[in-house]
Amino acid sequence: MDKVRIGLIGLGWMGQLHLQYLSEMEGCIIEAVCDVDEKRAGETAEKYGARAFTDYHLLLEEDAVDAVYIVTPQMYHFEILKAALLTGKHILCEKPLVLTAEELSKVRRLSRGYKGKIMVDFPQRFSVATEEAMCEIKKGSLGKIQFMRGNFRFSMKRHAALHGEWVFDRKRGGGLILESSVHLWDAVRYMTGQEVVSVGAVAHCHPDMDFEDSFFCIANLSGGGIASIDMNGWLPDNSDTDKRFEIVGDAGCIYLDEFRNYLTVKSEKGIENNPGMFTDGMTHKDVMWHSAIAGGVKRLDEYFMRCIRLDETPMIGIEDGARATEITWAVYEALRTGSIVKVNYGTGESA
Numbered sequence: 001m002d003k004v005r006i007g008l009i010g011l012g013w014m015g016q017l018h019l020q021y022l023s024e025m026e027g028c029i030i031e032a033v034c035d036v037d038e039k040r041a042g043e044t045a046e047k048y049g050a051r052a053f054t055d056y057h058l059l060l061e062e063d064a065v066d067a068v069y070i071v072t073p074q075m076y077h078f079e080i081l082k083a084a085l086l087t088g089k090h091i092l093c094e095k096p097l098v099l100t101a102e103e104l105s106k107v108r109r110l111s112r113g114y115k116g117k118i119m120v121d122f123p124q125r126f127s128v129a130t131e132e133a134m135c136e137i138k139k140g141s142l143g144k145i146q147f148m149r150g151n152f153r154f155s156m157k158r159h160a161a162l163h164g165e166w167v168f169d170r171k172r173g174g175g176l177i178l179e180s181s182v183h184l185w186d187a188v189r190y191m192t193g194q195e196v197v198s199v200g201a202v203a204h205c206h207p208d209m210d211f212e213d214s215f216f217c218i219a220n221l222s223g224g225g226i227a228s229i230d231m232n233g234w235l236p237d238n239s240d241t242d243k244r245f246e247i248v249g250d251a252g253c254i255y256l257d258e259f260r261n262y263l264t265v266k267s268e269k270g271i272e273n274n275p276g277m278f279t280d281g282m283t284h285k286d287v288m289w290h291s292a293i294a295g296g297v298k299r300l301d302e303y304f305m306r307c308i309r310l311d312e313t314p315m316i317g318i319e320d321g322a323r324a325t326e327i328t329w330a331v332y333e334a335l336r337t338g339s340i341v342k343v344n345y346g347t348g349e350s351a
């Protein structure tokens with residue numbers, strides 16, 4: 001395949017970010033864009049020399065589209081993903097994958113044996129700091145991982161201004177725990193190499209709106225380790241988002257600041273800050289772009305295009321998106337019951 005022809009559905013904040021990066025890449029072209037907002041569809045199509053659609057069904061029927069990006073709010077992911085999975089096209093779907101267990105079961109079933117590539121968008125796996133951390137973990141610098149902690153801090157006002165009020169609406173967004181902590185749970189699974197077995201949680205509810213604005217979760221992991229994740233949306237509106245992790249094993253530990261791209265590794269070799277990051281004469285400033293969400297997104301888009309061209313299976317499949325989602329549902333149940341809840345990983349056998 002010379003160039004991957006992209007059709008992108010959902011032209012809001014995240015859709016525009018993907019388009020910006022995809023349009024700068026050699027190996028792909030923006031063939032079609034779709035949004036229910038006709039003006040937005042038309043303007044975006046003009047900007048990228050693509051064709052405009054307001055009905056995603058028509059975009060999915062296009063032979064000239066090889067890969068579909070699903071970047072609408074999550075309440076539409078299921079219907080679009082279900083239709084896309086009947087086309088055989090390559091698919092990138094935003095997180096969280098879907099909103100209900102029934103939808104997830106159908107997606108699992110439809111995606112089994114699917115001939116196109118499918119990937120879920122967890123860009124933090126592609127930040128330089130995370131990639132360096134994974135190199136250390138794979139080398140064995142930490143030994144056996146016993147403990148992981150992740151936290152996410154942001155301004156709710158800023159979050160709503162960027163993405164729209166739907167992010168705080170349980171019906172449309174699924175709830176903030178689902179909307180945002182799927183990233184943290186994916187990081188726990190990816191970096192510890194262990195599954196989340198059970199969870200407990202406490203949360204603080206927004207004084208004026210119906211959602212949890214802050215929470216702490218604890219988890220037992222399949223390899224005997226433990227993890228905690230916590231989120232808080234009360235940062236001042238002028239501050240950037242923060243996402244940080246600590247990963248501790250019996251031989252060393254890593255402190256990782258994803259958005260600032262800082263990594264500290266403490267192991268038998270001593271303490272190293274940002275190991276391997278300043279090779280090729282790059283300065284810290286040069287690599288900063290890698291670490292912000294946009295940097296991760298750009299590298300993830302490049303990776304997905306590479307998987308399509310080289311016929312490789314993407315590292316973040318439906319099952320990863322499904323499991324991160326199912327963990328958040330167990331968290332809601334833990335909050336409701338005030339107890340430790342076993343995560344129920346569905347099999348997708350039901351129709």
Ligand SMILES: NC(=O)c1ccc[n+]([C@@H]2O[C@H](COP(=O)([O-])OP(=O)(O)OC[C@H]3O[C@@H](n4cnc5c(N)ncnc54)[C@H](O)[C@@H]3O)[C@@H](O)[C@H]2O)c1
Pocket residue numbers: 009010011012013014015034035036037040054056071072073074076094095096121122123162163164179293
């Ligand atoms: N992976 C990440 O790091 C990351 C970051 C931010 C957002 N997201 C996800 O990306 C998705 C979009 O978020 P956003 O912030 O861009 O939202 P947004 O509200 O800014 O944009 C959504 C766009 O989708 C359009 N739309 C809605 N329904 C549609 C339909 N049926 N067909 C076509 N277009 C439709 C809207 O008109 C809007 O233009 C969400 O699922 C969100 O969770 C992921």
